[in-house]
Amino acid sequence: MAIATGVLDPPTGPPARQRRRLRVDLLLLLLLVGSVVARLPALVNARGVNSDAAVVGLQAMHILHGEWSWFLWGAGYQASFDAALVAAGFAVTGPSALTLMAVPLIGHLILVGLVYDVLRRVVGRGSAAVACLPLVLAPQSINGVALYAPRQWSITVAVLAVWLAARAGGRSAPLWLMGSGFVAGFAVYLDLFTLQMMPAIGVFALWCAVGVPRRVWAVGALLLGAAAGVAVIAWSRAQPVADGAKAGLTLERIGGNWTLMVDQCLPYLFGVKVFVQDPVTLAHVPWPAPWPVQVIQGAAALGFLAAVCWATVAVVRRIGPAPVRRLGALGLLGSAASIGGFLVSTMPADLLSARYLAPIIWLAPFTLVPAAYAVGTRRFAVAIAPFVVAVAIGGWYAYAPYVHDGVPVRDPRGVAQDEVVLADALRAEGVHYAAAQYWLAYRLTFLFDEDPVVIPLAEADDRYRPYRDGFAAAPVVAYVFHPSEPRAQWETEAARLDAEGTAYRREEIAGFTVLVVRR
Known part of the structure; x- marks a missing residue:
């Protein structure tokens, strides 16, 4: 048909x-x-x-x-x-x-x-x-x-496994299927999120394998590729992270x-x-x-x-x-x-x-x-x-x-004009390390080209430990707050500093509230 x-x-x-x-x-x-x-x-x-x-x-x-x-x-x-x-x-x-x-x-x-x-x-x-x-x-x-x-490329690689299996045909079918099996495993290494897609991709690839001539070779090639992919996953899970x-x-x-x-x-x-x-x-x-x-x-x-x-x-x-x-x-x-x-x-x-x-x-x-x-x-x-x-x-x-x-529309947050003003003001104060709520911290660090570095307020939110070590050693630091992130309020941090007897100066800079601390 x-x-x-x-x-x-x-x-x-x-x-x-x-x-x-x-x-x-x-x-x-x-x-x-x-x-x-x-x-x-x-x-x-x-x-x-x-x-x-x-x-x-x-x-x-x-x-x-x-x-x-x-x-x-x-x-x-x-x-x-x-x-x-x-x-x-x-x-x-x-x-x-x-x-x-x-x-x-x-x-x-x-x-x-x-x-x-x-x-x-x-x-x-x-x-x-x-x-x-x-x-x-x-x-x-x-x-x-x-x-x-991140994530998109892991999904793309998972779909690549589908594409490889779908192209399996003729004498080259085992090679396509071997590639499909390996790529599927590589996708899981890229992001464990793709693991939920693997049963469906595995069934699809196996169905493709049994539908081609020399199916025994095709299935064997698929399993060999999948074994190599599983080896990649096993290696990745064994790494210290x-x-x-x-x-x-x-x-x-x-x-x-x-x-x-x-x-x-x-x-x-x-x-x-x-x-x-x-x-x-x-x-x-x-x-x-x-x-x-x-x-x-x-x-x-x-x-x-x-x-x-x-x-x-x-x-x-x-x-x-x-x-x-x-x-x-x-x-x-x-x-x-x-x-x-x-x-x-x-x-x-x-x-x-x-x-x-x-x-x-x-x-x-x-x-x-x-x-x-x-x-x-x-x-x-x-x-x-x-x-x-x-x-x-x-x-x-x-x-x-x-x-x-x-x-x-072009939104102020989307063009980050206020963040440019903030970065210049912090540098002028001698601030090279600051702290903010997680959803501000790494965003600002990237926009500031790591000067200053802005770490999360909560240590549990750290993604890169050397940033916090630098913050701990810095003679001047700042705590940064913005209305776009109401999950952290400057009053809470000010109360903590007051309780510790730490002197600070509050500044309003381009819509940001900044507490500057000189140690």
């Missing part, structure tokens, strides 16, 4: 082939350009970098000076691969917030290209492009990874995590509910969607659920060719593993825990393949349009404060 007209049986003649190549280039180009345009609010506010991403930038700066670690500072579950790539970027551009954002975005663009290439070989270019739209017009859980390191937050699994969390998942996280992930961050309290509050948007949101949920149900039926009842069912199973198993992991994890705590469910969206194009094959490109595009629109709206408004009333 031909999978799709024009895929296995293309029109003959050079002109037709040239038109097909042009169409492939155009569709993929549109997906990639759309992926960049959809993230413009963050890109034009790149200096709004958060502290987690800033740590990657800081480690990249140290890599360029010969300081190497196999793991990300303070995070034994993440490799330093992202920092190494950022270091390569910095070697060309110099330390830059835009480069720090561009490196994970490039990883996302590669991911989109890999997914599109896998899908177009099965359902054709049109359906493949439509199925990739949830990656282009994506929710916050995807955008937050695509724009702020300064671990960050540790996740655990417990059945006791199922009830609370289920409520959080169905009430907030899944609706947020699928655009059924839109939340924006209150700039004063930092709480995420529901966006009052107009009734037409509510209609789209309802249709989005039904449309995606219908696609999931059809994928399940197609896989179980063996409806459609094996390549279609394989991709559907990949999406379904990966999504099920993500939900299962969420329910028993100790990590979910609030709305932003939707990031732990992000594999559902990364794998959504595969989940949608059986529906795309069954109804054809045009009807598939119409059916999935509400889901794409709802996700796009939710992801766009989640850029706040870089989006006001639906329009992207």
Whole structure:
């Protein structure tokens, strides 16, 4: 059975082939350009970098000076691969917030290209492009990874394992599958987060292996590659690292995590509910969607659920060719593993825990393949349009404060003009070490080019111990506070200094409250 007209049986003649190549280039180009345009609010506010991403930038700066670690500072579950790539970027551009954002975005663009290439070989270019739209017009859980390191490259490498397995065919199949097995293990070394995707990727690769000639060799090659990947994981787990937050699994969390998942996280992930961050309290509050948007949101949920149900039926009842069912199973198993992991994890705590469910969206194009094959490109595009629109709206408004009333703006925090004034004032005071709440500390350290270095107020939040050692030895230090981080108040620190009998001077600098201490 031909999978799709024009895929296995293309029109003959050079002109037709040239038109097909042009169409492939155009569709993929549109997906990639759309992926960049959809993230413009963050890109034009790149200096709004958060502290987690800033740590990657800081480690990249140290890599360029010969300081190497196999793991990300303070995070034994993440490799330093992202920092190494950022270091390569910095070697060309110099330390830059835009480069720090561009490196994970490039990883996302590669991911989109890999997914599109896998899908177009099965359902054709049109359906493949439509199925990739949830990656282009994506929710916050995807955008937050695509724009702020680290994590994106581990996801891209996991999808690369899928791409390698999907290309397995003919006499070279064992080599493709061996590469797939090894790359999958390497993805887990890059970030343990990808571990939840591995059962689905493993089943998919094994299914590909048994579907090619000389299947015994193919399966053996896959297992050999996987063994090499597991060896990489075992080696990485044996290395001495300064671990960050540790996740655990417990059945006791199922009830609370289920409520959080169905009430907030899944609706947020699928655009059924839109939340924006209150700039004063930092709480995420529901966006009052107009009734037409509510209609789209309802249709989005039904449309995606219908696609999931059809994928399940197609896989179980063996409806459609094996390549279609394989991709559907990949999406379904990966999504099920993500939900299962969420329910028993100790990590979910609030709305932003939707990031732990992000594999559902990364794998959504595969989940949608059986529906795309069954109804054809045009009807598939119409059916999935509400889901794409709802996700796009939710992801766009989640850029706040870089989006006001639906329009992207250059926000003061995003261009960091006040931070420049603060840095100059601190240096003029002779301050080369300071302290602030975590989400200010490493952000400021990166923006200040490590002069001054700003450490977290809480020692438990340290990601790089030498910074604190420098703070402890400095003759002049400062404590920095800002209304954008109400989780730490200057009055609390002033009371502590008063209780210790430590003299300080309070300054108001470009909206920041600064307590200067001379030892």
